[in-house]
Amino acid sequence: MKKITNYPKLSIKTNQISFSMNDVLIIGTVAFDTIETPFGKVEKALGGSAAYASFAASLFSKPALISVVGNDFPKEHIKLMKKKSINIEGLQITGKTFHWDGFYEYDMNEAKTRKTELNSLEHFKAEVPENYKDIKYIFLANIDPEQQLGVLRQMSKPKFVVLDTMNFWINSKKKSVIDAVKKADVLLLNDAEARQLFGTANLVNAANQALRLGPKAVIIKKGEHGALLFTKNKHFNAPGYPLENIKDPTGCGDSFGGAFIGYLAKTKDLSESNFRKAVVYGSVVASHNAEDFGLNRLKRLTMNDIEKRYREFQDIREF
Ligand code: AMP
Numbered sequence: 001m002k003k004i005t006n007y008p009k010l011s012i013k014t015n016q017i018s019f020s021m022n023d024v025l026i027i028g029t030v031a032f033d034t035i036e037t038p039f040g041k042v043e044k045a046l047g048g049s050a051a052y053a054s055f056a057a058s059l060f061s062k063p064a065l066i067s068v069v070g071n072d073f074p075k076e077h078i079k080l081m082k083k084k085s086i087n088i089e090g091l092q093i094t095g096k097t098f099h100w101d102g103f104y105e106y107d108m109n110e111a112k113t114r115k116t117e118l119n120s121l122e123h124f125k126a127e128v129p130e131n132y133k134d135i136k137y138i139f140l141a142n143i144d145p146e147q148q149l150g151v152l153r154q155m156s157k158p159k160f161v162v163l164d165t166m167n168f169w170i171n172s173k174k175k176s177v178i179d180a181v182k183k184a185d186v187l188l189l190n191d192a193e194a195r196q197l198f199g200t201a202n203l204v205n206a207a208n209q210a211l212r213l214g215p216k217a218v219i220i221k222k223g224e225h226g227a228l229l230f231t232k233n234k235h236f237n238a239p240g241y242p243l244e245n246i247k248d249p250t251g252c253g254d255s256f257g258g259a260f261i262g263y264l265a266k267t268k269d270l271s272e273s274n275f276r277k278a279v280v281y282g283s284v285v286a287s288h289n290a291e292d293f294g295l296n297r298l299k300r301l302t303m304n305d306i307e308k309r310y311r312e313f314q315d316i317r318e319f
Contacts (some may be wrong), residue, residue, distance in 0.1 A: 021062070021135075022063060022064035022132065023061045023062050023135065023137060023265040023266075024061050024063045024262055024265045025066065025128075025132055025137070025155070026065050026138075026139045026141055026258065027050065027066040027090075027138075027139075027140055027147065028051075028067060028139075028141025028142055028164075029048035029049050029143050030046075030048040030069050030097070030098070031048030031100050032044035032047070032097050032098070032099045033102075033294060034102075034115075035102060035104075035248055035293065035294065036102075036103040036104070037103070037108065037247060037248050037249075038104070038105065038106055039247045039248070040247065040248075044099070045295070046077045046080070047250060047294055048100075049141040049142035049164065049253075050066070050067045050141050050254075051251075051254075052251035052254035052298065053139055053141045054084070054086045055084055055086075055255065055295055055298040056255035056256075056262060056298060057139070057262035058258075058262070059259065059262060059301065059303060060262030060263045061266045062087070063262070064086075064087035064089070064129075064135060065081070065086055065087060065088050065090055065091055066091070066128065067090070067091050067092070068092040068094065068121060068124040069091060069092075070094065070095050070096035070120050071094070071095070073097050080299070087132075089129045089131070089132070090126075090127070090129050095120035096119040096120055098117065098119050098121040099115070099116075099119060100115070100117075101117075102114060108246055108290075109222075121143075124147060125147070125150070126154075128154040128155060132155075136157070136265075137160050137265040138160065138161045138162070139162045139258065139261045140152070140161065140162065140163045140180060140184070141164050142164045142166050144169065144176075145165060145173050145176035145180045146176050148180045149176065149180055149183070152183055160261075160264065161186075162184065162185065162186045162187075162188060162260065162261050163180050163181060163186070164189070164253065164254070165180070165189070165197075167193055170193060174197070177197065178197075181197075181213050182213050182214045183214070184214070184215050185216050185217070186215055186217045186260075187215045188219045188257050188260075189206075189219070189220055190220070190221045190223065190253060191223075194206040194207070194210075194218075194220050197210075203220050204230075206220070207220060207230035208230070211230065211232060216231060217229060218230045219282075221286075222240070223240070224240045224241075224243065224246070224290075226238050226240040227279055227282065227283055229275060229276065234272060236276045238276075238280050238283050238313070239316050239317065241283065241309065241312070241313065241316075243291065245291055246291070247290065247293055248290065248292065249289075250294070251294075251295070252286040252289050253286070255282075255285050256283065257282065258285070259282045259286070260279065260282035261278075263278045280310060281306065284309045284313060285298075285306065287309065288301050
């Protein structure tokens with residue numbers, strides 16, 4: 001098993017020392033995605049929950065990644081991650097890269113899985129590099145919940161933990177998913193996953209069950225229809241952005257989560273009102289992500305694009 005060690009812990013500028021410490025840790029999958037939508041198809045494109053999440057988080061903060069890929073993983077993908085200033089010291093390389101093959105029909109809110117080839121993910125054991133252990137903001141993106149819990153056990157003192165999961169893990173490892181929910185500050189789910197995990201058709205009921213397990217907030221993503229934020233006594237509802245050009249919604253949940261935690265790590269404000277702004281930044285980045293296949297849109301996305309759409313979100317809400 002190879003590890004990539006390339007990342008400078010300190011960057012020294014002229015006569016002062018400036019720390020370029022990572023402020024968000026992201027564990028999740030880095031994948032080859034084969035995706036078919038009514039608007040086209042890509043084969044074995046760079047994807048995975050941690051890839052989308054770290055590209056999105058890198059727009060706001062300095063993410064450090066934990067994941068695994070195979071020996072078949074192209075060098076240009078590694079180069080691209082480095083270019084986005086993503087710390088990949090925690091990326092293990094062994095066996096064959098995880099491959100997800102899925103498709104969407106005209107209802108783009110629901111991904112249908114054709115094939116999940118776990119490959120190197122099957123025997124993956126997440127190891128937290130020494131210089132990641134003090135990172136305070138942690139995104140447990142979609143991956144085996146036992147690995148999510150393993151990462152948390154290795155951290156010295158996490159301050160803020162966001163958890164995501166999906167039907168695959170709720171079906172196969174529900175108990176571990178619930179254990180991970182108990183350790184999270186914020187639980188992120190889409191509406192179908194919330195219904196599945198809490199055995200109810202009612203999203204308010206699902207959110208309240210989740211809050212009783214420990215998280216301070218639950219975010220239920222409703223695809224192009226926006227996102228709901230539930231805290232103990234409050235409820236916020238971010239609109240969906242009226243996108244005319246949707247090509248591929250893969251990774252919208254992950255990029256929502258990456259932008260959400262990236263923005264909070266940058267502002268270091270965990271108040272309910274700042275959560276609302278983070279939800280809107282998450283929605284902005286996710287809506288951009290759906291405009292092109294795979295990571296194509298996030299690769300080019302700039303802070304100007306984000307701020308422009310953030311203002312449009314504010315306008316949509318004014319009445
Ligand atoms: P999203 O569209 O945000 O729900 O996530 C899409 C990403 O999830 C794709 O890039 C897939 O590679 C990744 N993915 C698919 N199945 C799994 C799985 N079982 N565990 C973790 N990640 C997965």
